[in-house]
Amino acid sequence: MEKNLIVAIVLSVAVLVLYNIFVLNRQIIPPRVQETSPWLEEERPPGVGEMPGTGQMLVEERVPSVKGAEEFTLENNQLRIVVTSQGGRIKSWYEKKSKRELIKEGTSTLDLYLSLPEGRKIDLNKTVFKPKLEEEGRKITFSWQSEEGLRVVKSLEISSSGHQGLITLELGNLPLGGEYSLFWQKATGREGEGGEELAFSNGIFQQGLKEGVSRAYGREIEWMGIRAKKYLIILASLRAPRGGVFQDTLWGFRDNRPRSQWIVYAGPQSYSELRLVNSQIRQITGEDYNLTGAIKHEGVWAVFGYLSVGLQRTLIFFYEHTGNYGLAIIFLTLIIQGIMLPLTFKQYESMQKMSVIQPEVQAVQKKFKQNPKAMQIEMMKVYKKHKVNPMGGCLP
Numbered sequence: 001m002e003k004n005l006i007v008a009i010v011l012s013v014a015v016l017v018l019y020n021i022f023v024l025n026r027q028i029i030p031p032r033v034q035e036t037s038p039w040l041e042e043e044r045p046p047g048v049g050e051m052p053g054t055g056q057m058l059v060e061e062r063v064p065s066v067k068g069a070e071e072f073t074l075e076n077n078q079l080r081i082v083v084t085s086q087g088g089r090i091k092s093w094y095e096k097k098s099k100r101e102l103i104k105e106g107t108s109t110l111d112l113y114l115s116l117p118e119g120r121k122i123d124l125n126k127t128v129f130k131p132k133l134e135e136e137g138r139k140i141t142f143s144w145q146s147e148e149g150l151r152v153v154k155s156l157e158i159s160s161s162g163h164q165g166l167i168t169l170e171l172g173n174l175p176l177g178g179e180y181s182l183f184w185q186k187a188t189g190r191e192g193e194g195g196e197e198l199a200f201s202n203g204i205f206q207q208g209l210k211e212g213v214s215r216a217y218g219r220e221i222e223w224m225g226i227r228a229k230k231y232l233i234i235l236a237s238l239r240a241p242r243g244g245v246f247q248d249t250l251w252g253f254r255d256n257r258p259r260s261q262w263i264v265y266a267g268p269q270s271y272s273e274l275r276l277v278n279s280q281i282r283q284i285t286g287e288d289y290n291l292t293g294a295i296k297h298e299g300v301w302a303v304f305g306y307l308s309v310g311l312q313r314t315l316i317f318f319y320e321h322t323g324n325y326g327l328a329i330i331f332l333t334l335i336i337q338g339i340m341l342p343l344t345f346k347q348y349e350s351m352q353k354m355s356v357i358q359p360e361v362q363a364v365q366k367k368f369k370q371n372p373k374a375m376q377i378e379m380m381k382v383y384k385k386h387k388v389n390p391m392g393g394c395l396p
Contacts, residue, residue, distance in 0.1 A: 068128050072140050077161040078267065084108060087125035088142030088154040093266050095163065095231075102231060102266050104185065104192035110167070111183040111250065112154065117175055124152065149173045156264075163267025164277050167235075170259045179242060182262070183252035184235060188228040195228030197246050198294055205293045217244040222289055224251055227269075232294055234265040236277075238284055269295045271312060353388045 069086035082092035089108035094101050103109055114122040129142035129152075139157035151172035158165040171180060188195050197208035202220040206213045207227075217224075221244040225234035237244075241255040253262070265277055271292055278291040314335065318328035337344075360382050368375035383389070 066126055066128055070131060072131060072133055074138055074140060074156065074158050074165075076138060076158055078163055079158060081156075081158065081165075083140055083156060085129050085131045085142060087112060087127060088129045088156075089125060090156070095267055098268070100231070101190040102188055102233065104187040105190045107185060107187065107192070109183075109185040110156075111181075111185075111252075112152070112169070113181045113183070114150075114174075115179050115181070117177045129154065150175075162273060162276075163270075164263055164265045164273075167262045167264055168259070169261075172258065174256065174258070179254055179256040181245075181252060181254050182235075182260075183247075183250040184226075184233065186226060186249050186251060188226060188231070188233060193228060195226035195233075197251065198225040198227055198232075198234070199223070199244070199246075200289060200291075200293075201244075203290075205290055213246060215246055219243065221253070222287070223291070224253070225265075225294060226251070227294060227296060230269055231267065232265060232269055232274075234263075234291065234294065236263045236265070236281060236289055236291070238262065238281065265291070271295055275312075275316070350389055353386060357382060357386050357388060 066086050069084050071082055071084050071091065074081040074083065078096055080092070080094040080096060081090060082094075083090050087108070088110070090103060090110045091108045092101060093103050108125075112124045114124065116122065124144070127144055129144045132141045132143070133139070134141065138160070139155065141153060141155040143151070143153045145151045149172075151170075153168075153170040155168045156165055157168075167182070169180070169182060174180070186194060197213045199206045199213045199217065199221065200223045201214075201217050219240045219242065221237070221241065223234055223236035224244050224246070225232055235252060237253055237255075238261040239257065241253045241257075241260065243254045245251065245254065253260075263277060263281060265274070267273065274291040274295065278289050281287075281289050281291075311332070315328050315332050318331045319325055322328055322331075361379060364378045364382060365375060368378060
């Protein structure tokens with residue numbers, strides 16, 4: 001038993017050290033608190049299209065390209081993102097490891113709409129913003145100013161690793177009663193397949209295919225997203241927005257603050273990554289967004305998925321209470337050994353019985369040395385007589 005315990009501890013230490021180095025050390029970019037930001041000057045566009053009416057946004061899935069728009073690439077170890085100065089939108093969100101594109105081919109996302117007093121609506125997706133690439137090619141800032149003095153700065157910043165980024169939106173001179181909407185396309189993947197709607201509101205996680213989600217949320221909404229196959233796309237607001245909505249082809253947030261920030265996660269359903277993002281959000285907001293709840297385990301691998309997540313949560317629990325991964329690993333190993341204790345005792349009991357009947361077994365082997373079939377029959381009689389399971393000693 002002592003040998004098994006030592007082996008279990010050594011293996012646990014090796015796995016957790018590697019886990020700590022390659023997974024838990026990834027960092028996301030903490031939002032930078034800025035009271036003001038430098039508004040970039042630019043030539044004003046010839047005009048901005050208005051969107052009459054209320055309710056569902058009048059959306060063109062494939063917005064025509066505008067002359068003068070430029071494209072830029074943001075890249076880290078896991079992602080390659082292509083953005084365009086036309087609307088400050090995202091054209092490609094490519095996951096390198098799986099070689100999977102998360103945005104429908106020929107479309108863009110991160111749409112921005114302004115709703116002004118008297119029902120006037122402005123679609124900024126056909127407007128060319130002034131770009132500024134910075135932070136070693138991992139941050140892009142787009143700025144625009146209207147003839148009336150309305151100013152918009154929209155930025156996307158990604159970390160050196162991971163599948164998340166920080167979206168910052170700043171509006172200057174937004175009229176009283178005005179608001180803006182930041183939307184993500186529902187279509188996911190290169191072919192534009194759909195996904196399951198997800199929302200976390202008032203501390204309650206909602207799934208479109210189970211309890212269902214609401215079409216509209218108020219200030220209680222914390223994050224919204226889409227779950228498609230093995231991937232997730234999540235927008236998490238770092239401050240209470242004015243609301244959130246799911247529409248036919250879009251989903252996203254409404255707000256009227258001069259400055260708003262969101263964490264965007266678009267990548268695999270990874271417990272370790274989502275837990276890290278959730279931890280960073282909790283440090284900023286003081287609230288638990290339960291991002292790991294968005295993971296869905298299916299089929300025969302569900303058992304292994306839940307087991308893996310359970311072990312990680314137990315390890316994290318001990319680490320949070322001890323502050324030491326070594327002690328956390330030892331406690332986790334002791335729990336696993338405690339669970340396996342009945343099987344271990346069963347193994348030793350079977351081995352002890354086998355040692356007792358060993359002389360009788362050897363006698364049978366010697367007697368029927370030339371007749372293997374008869375030997376097996378006689379040996380099974382011996383096992384049955386002494387109530388011994390010959391496979392009992394094979395338990396781990």
